Amino acid sequence: MAAGQRRRADGRPGRALLTGGGAARATGPGGGARSLEGHLAVVLDGAQPLLPRRLPLLDALDLVLAEDVVAGGPLPRFDGSSMDGYAVLAADVATAAEDAPAVLDVVGDVPAGAAHVPALRPGTAVRVMTGAPVPQAEDPTRTPDVAVVQVEWTDAAQTGPPPARVAVGRPVGPGRNVRRAGEDVETGERVLRAGERLSPRHLGLLASLGRADVLVRPRPRVVVLSTGSEVVEPGEELSPGQIHDSNSTALVAACREAGALARRVRAVEDDPGRLLAVLRAELPTADLVLTTGGVSAGAYEVVKEALAAGGAVSFVRVAMQPGGPQGEGRLRDDAGREVRVLTLPGNPVSAYVSFEAFVRPWLRRVLGEEELQRPVVEAVVDRGWTSVPGKRQLYRVRLERDADGTAHVGAIGGPGSHLVADLVTATALAVVPEEVTDVRPGDRLSCMLLERGGPPPSDPAADPRPGAGA
Numbered sequence: 001m002a003a004g005q006r007r008r009a010d011g012r013p014g015r016a017l018l019t020g021g022g023a024a025r026a027t028g029p030g031g032g033a034r035s036l037e038g039h040l041a042v043v044l045d046g047a048q049p050l051l052p053r054r055l056p057l058l059d060a061l062d063l064v065l066a067e068d069v070v071a072g073g074p075l076p077r078f079d080g081s082s083m084d085g086y087a088v089l090a091a092d093v094a095t096a097a098e099d100a101p102a103v104l105d106v107v108g109d110v111p112a113g114a115a116h117v118p119a120l121r122p123g124t125a126v127r128v129m130t131g132a133p134v135p136q137a138e139d140p141t142r143t144p145d146v147a148v149v150q151v152e153w154t155d156a157a158q159t160g161p162p163p164a165r166v167a168v169g170r171p172v173g174p175g176r177n178v179r180r181a182g183e184d185v186e187t188g189e190r191v192l193r194a195g196e197r198l199s200p201r202h203l204g205l206l207a208s209l210g211r212a213d214v215l216v217r218p219r220p221r222v223v224v225l226s227t228g229s230e231v232v233e234p235g236e237e238l239s240p241g242q243i244h245d246s247n248s249t250a251l252v253a254a255c256r257e258a259g260a261l262a263r264r265v266r267a268v269e270d271d272p273g274r275l276l277a278v279l280r281a282e283l284p285t286a287d288l289v290l291t292t293g294g295v296s297a298g299a300y301e302v303v304k305e306a307l308a309a310g311g312a313v314s315f316v317r318v319a320m321q322p323g324g325p326q327g328e329g330r331l332r333d334d335a336g337r338e339v340r341v342l343t344l345p346g347n348p349v350s351a352y353v354s355f356e357a358f359v360r361p362w363l364r365r366v367l368g369e370e371e372l373q374r375p376v377v378e379a380v381v382d383r384g385w386t387s388v389p390g391k392r393q394l395y396r397v398r399l400e401r402d403a404d405g406t407a408h409v410g411a412i413g414g415p416g417s418h419l420v421a422d423l424v425t426a427t428a429l430a431v432v433p434e435e436v437t438d439v440r441p442g443d444r445l446s447c448m449l450l451e452r453g454g455p456p457p458s459d460p461a462a463d464p465r466p467g468a469g470a
Ligand SMILES: Nc1nc2c(c(=O)[nH]1)N[C@H]1C(S)=C(S)[C@@H](COP(=O)(O)OP(=O)(O)OC[C@H]3O[C@@H](n4cnc5c(N)ncnc54)[C@H](O)[C@@H]3O)O[C@H]1N2
Pocket: 226, 227, 228, 230, 231, 243, 244, 245, 246, 247, 248, 292, 293, 294, 295, 296, 297, 298, 301, 322, 323, 324, 325, 344, 345, 346, 347, 348, 350, 417
């Protein structure tokens, strides 16, 4: 766009940000390139949650429930005491006072977990502990109402064996300090619905109901594979011209943070035959393969060379920056099972931004999540930057809020797709529309918050397998 024709960012509401719907093959204004939404729609096409699996409760944290949970019994399980004290018939202590206590015979001692509980006759009390079953009235037709007097309201010692008699210095109403069976959950009640995401509180409820496992949408298995003859395993010495592989670490971590079971494979050199052999070995245990590098316009584009043949993977340009060169397709493992393949560009920032734009939404769809996108806030630009005409720019920014809560962003570093330290400083990606070339202070932009979504799942088989790659 020529000088003077600058288009400013206006943060127009309603502008599609990164939605997954729309025309799957929509092209953007970037010279025939596919729009970001168009490519996302292609990536999400056919993505659906994996078949439900029954998992032990602690493996199901953060996963989406695939069954309605109906209580097989009540909660609380039985009428129990909520205080350490004495179970009494409420009628026996109705007129009790400090100077005229009700004196009762102690006929039993019931700790938590006791199976046998003596019944209460008029004039008697049973010592009970918090969580212990509360005695019934021996004659519920005449004296139905049982209550618990906390030990502090009696003359009894808090420790040691129960006394023969206890003096109660205050009245307690019927049912006082008694947790009724079923007051929290009734037998047959539906307590959780399919589609809910399991938090620690959900898991606690399931355990309370006696469940050891639960039917959930399982985590997709992701294999991340960097390519490039210059790429060397972190920790290894570099020869001239070599760099350490950062993409596979960053992407595996991003996949795990998004809820997947992800693992790295040692980087594969620029040898299409070798890449195909590594892929063949990895496909049987993957739901998604992510590659980085080897997809642009150079002489040694290993991913393109290996996967374009037969049309299994299509390579396109997406009208976005960074993250222009993209590929997507499906490969079959030896058993004929289809595995999704997304090939991301090699520049580290491009690979990461591509993850946010395409891979994370795919993972969330497969995990059964409804919301596929990061939270988005509108922010006022404090320090501006420029953008390429015709491309949706996802620019690294740091987002801060002022005293009245307004979000502000400033550019972090330059636009280079190799600037990985700036990526750490950034806390959001500002979304610059295709027609905007010049983002200035005061402009308003939608920004995707790059927040951490929860603890990564542990994966014992998580690190590079010996023998794969260079
Ligand atoms: N003539 C053209 N050249 C390039 C174009 C283009 O349109 N025409 N597009 C540029 C854009 S945009 C991108 S993005 C990159 C994408 O390239 P590739 O996906 O083919 O990636 P490579 O060439 O293999 O690597 C790019 C860059 O990133 C470094 N890299 C690669 N893998 C890793 C890794 N695992 N960890 C860290 N760094 C990695 C690599 O050394 C290169 O510096 O193409 C542009 N070129």
